[in-house]
Amino acid sequence: MPIFVDRDRLSPRYVPDKLPHREGEIRIVEKFFLDLFPDVEGHYTRIVQLQGPAGVGKSSVALHVGRLLEEEARRYGINFRHVYLNLRLESTTRFVLYSSIALKIDPDLRIRNMSAEELLAYLLRYLKANNIYVVMTVDEVDYYLKCMKSTDVIYDLTRMGEVFFGEPINVLGLVFIARDPRWRDMLDPAEQSSLGRIVVNFKPYTKDQVYDILEYRAREAFAPGAVASEVLDYVAEVTVDHARSDIRFALDVLYYAGTLAENEGVERVTLEHVRTVLSQLEPSITSEDIMTLNGDEKYVLMAVALELKTSGSAFADLEDVWESYREVCEQYGVKPVGRRRFNELLHSLYSKGIVDAKGLKVGISSVPVEKLSRFLDYVISRLKEEVQPSNSIGRDYA
Numbered sequence: 001m002p003i004f005v006d007r008d009r010l011s012p013r014y015v016p017d018k019l020p021h022r023e024g025e026i027r028i029v030e031k032f033f034l035d036l037f038p039d040v041e042g043h044y045t046r047i048v049q050l051q052g053p054a055g056v057g058k059s060s061v062a063l064h065v066g067r068l069l070e071e072e073a074r075r076y077g078i079n080f081r082h083v084y085l086n087l088r089l090e091s092t093t094r095f096v097l098y099s100s101i102a103l104k105i106d107p108d109l110r111i112r113n114m115s116a117e118e119l120l121a122y123l124l125r126y127l128k129a130n131n132i133y134v135v136m137t138v139d140e141v142d143y144y145l146k147c148m149k150s151t152d153v154i155y156d157l158t159r160m161g162e163v164f165f166g167e168p169i170n171v172l173g174l175v176f177i178a179r180d181p182r183w184r185d186m187l188d189p190a191e192q193s194s195l196g197r198i199v200v201n202f203k204p205y206t207k208d209q210v211y212d213i214l215e216y217r218a219r220e221a222f223a224p225g226a227v228a229s230e231v232l233d234y235v236a237e238v239t240v241d242h243a244r245s246d247i248r249f250a251l252d253v254l255y256y257a258g259t260l261a262e263n264e265g266v267e268r269v270t271l272e273h274v275r276t277v278l279s280q281l282e283p284s285i286t287s288e289d290i291m292t293l294n295g296d297e298k299y300v301l302m303a304v305a306l307e308l309k310t311s312g313s314a315f316a317d318l319e320d321v322w323e324s325y326r327e328v329c330e331q332y333g334v335k336p337v338g339r340r341r342f343n344e345l346l347h348s349l350y351s352k353g354i355v356d357a358k359g360l361k362v363g364i365s366s367v368p369v370e371k372l373s374r375f376l377d378y379v380i381s382r383l384k385e386e387v388q389p390s391n392s393i394g395r396d397y398a
Helices: 024-036 058-075 094-105 114-128 141-148 152-158 160-165 181-186 189-195 207-222 229-242 247-264 271-278 287-293 295-311 318-332 339-351 369-386
Strands: 048-050 080-086 134-140 171-178 199-201 356-357 361-364
Touching: 024 048, 024 058, 024 171, 024 199, 048 058, 048 189, 048 229, 058 134, 058 171, 080 094, 094 114, 094 152, 114 152, 114 160, 114 369, 134 152, 141 152, 141 171, 141 181, 141 339, 152 160, 152 171, 207 229, 207 247, 229 247, 229 271, 247 271, 247 287, 287 361, 287 369, 295 339, 295 361, 295 369, 318 339, 318 361, 339 356, 361 369
Parallel strands: 048 171, 048 199, 080 134, 134 171
Antiparallel strands: 356 361
């Protein structure tokens, strides 16, 4: 009997129908927008901020509410979209970001030969002309400000109404998501005023809450009886004590423990499977962190991991990583980027907290030396899953 019913239910990309212990936050955000229906005309853009540490359900709540709003709009025959943007992935430039918004609203839009400002104004006119309404969720906003050293996107989005001289626009709402509440301190007073002060704080899960979430996801992912309560209790305890209640880490543990049990041909996940997985995983880098890297970043990270594995040390020479990167690209049949772009990609990985830099040497962030070898095995195997030729990885040419 297979141990998994649907392993994808443990993926960080999966948003379940229920979000245990986030019902209160869902109600708050939903209520903030729900009274816009069915009379959607004439409303000014509403802005709400979701903040809290990694893995506490902020993005899932926003996506869940987005689905609820789309269902409500369908009831009334309103042409509505919930547009989700992750600034780690889609914010190379303002033009790239606004292009992403436009194509998510209508994949057939022609958006060439415009500046970023012209594109945003064109998009707002397009929404009004076609009677389309949207709520935008802008995730990882604190990461964007830290890396880009610019608040232009926040300024643009919070002042979209000025395109029509203060009249209501068809962007009904903006949801900004951040881990670090200090991101607002980087805004000037005018931007802070436009952003508003409506904040929904997400507290870390308790051990009992983590257990409840894991029990729910395990019922969706595993065959009945495949995961005992003592296994879930142990994973919940480790997650709270060592991963700051990051559910992404807990789901990774369950996923790989289940895969290990499956490879052994057994029908139950045991504590020993979990302990084996914990000897390889590290809370500082989760599957989601790897999955959300763009194509070129994944190849560069694989080169770093392979070179560290070969050298057996905590840091590898930058020149050796460069040569390893070229070999990785040749192995997977992709064209390597130039040296300047390679350095930019390394800097991006550093900004995301995935790699460390020490002079002209590169390492993996926050992993104890005694655990590094096993963790590198995990990173390499996870990246190989992500960069299979059958996976269509979009390359970032910006």
